[in-house]
Amino acid sequence: MSSTSYTYLLITSRSGSLIYHLSLSPPSSSPALTTNDYLRIGSTLHSLKAITSQCSPVPGDGGMRTVDFGEGRMRVMQTETGMMFVLAARGGGAHDQTMAHCLTDIYAAWADWVVKNPFWEVDMPARGSRFGEEVKAICQRH
């Protein structure tokens, strides 16, 4: 049983457009985000990732990876192909390393259930439900 309370998962393409979003918490506990909200958050985080990689104190760094909200955390993972995975969680149990591992597993699930689906086009929004089920199962394990 997971000790972390995940809130949402968001995936953007190379260009910053939203290709996937999933709410991971029951609707009663946190305010529901609409698709427009996810779109705005996605494109903002995409720009922030690019800006922070330029102003980072470490030269050649990838940019923003973790955002600490005190009682919550957001972990960002950018892939070699330029996609960005954003996982948000709340509560004291949201550890950075746990979320990083969770994101790696989610990326592996993406490589299976979305990339290998012949009916998904690269950089287009992913609509399959199977990937969503896998993400929920992965979050349960972490």
Add this chain to the structure above:
Amino acid sequence: MLQAGTGRSTSSHPLDRPLSRRPGEVSLAAFTLLFSELVQLHQVRSSSVPEFEAALCDAGRQVGSRALQVHWIREGKKTRETRILGILQFLSSTIWPGLFNKKADSLERGVSSKSEYMIHDANPLPTVFCEVPRSLGGMNPNAFVSGIIQGVLETAGFGCDVTAHRADEGGSGTRTVFLVNFHDDVVERDEMLEG
């Protein structure tokens, strides 16, 4: 084969070596990415769902034809199978594991018709990652597997038509039934051999 003067045997020609009993394994990821490209190619070329499924079925038939020959020789069989049940059992318990690493879930005979048989598979391997969008309606990429079955049976001398049907209610799950409808002359021949 000994070569004079060297005292050592030369290695046999590749064509003289026996066909390996252990088939090579292919990574599922590699296959499904290739299959994904095949599906996309036919999606672009076809102008209707039946045409799309027929194209995948044709691709499968070529696989089935070769699969039958390879597995038949590997089993060391020297004579042809002449009975419907015999060839279907070979398909579900030898060819299916050879291709998909598992036996077909079950094989049944149609209740209403003498020419109908059903092969069940809870999650056919080639289409395990396929999720058909609603815009394509009832399109079933398992037409490829239907083609494999048809290729096997036709090459063995049992003319038939094979179609794939979703067995789950709502049509969203992966349980599939492959309906094999043998041609009349095949059914007649099988009845004669029984008698």
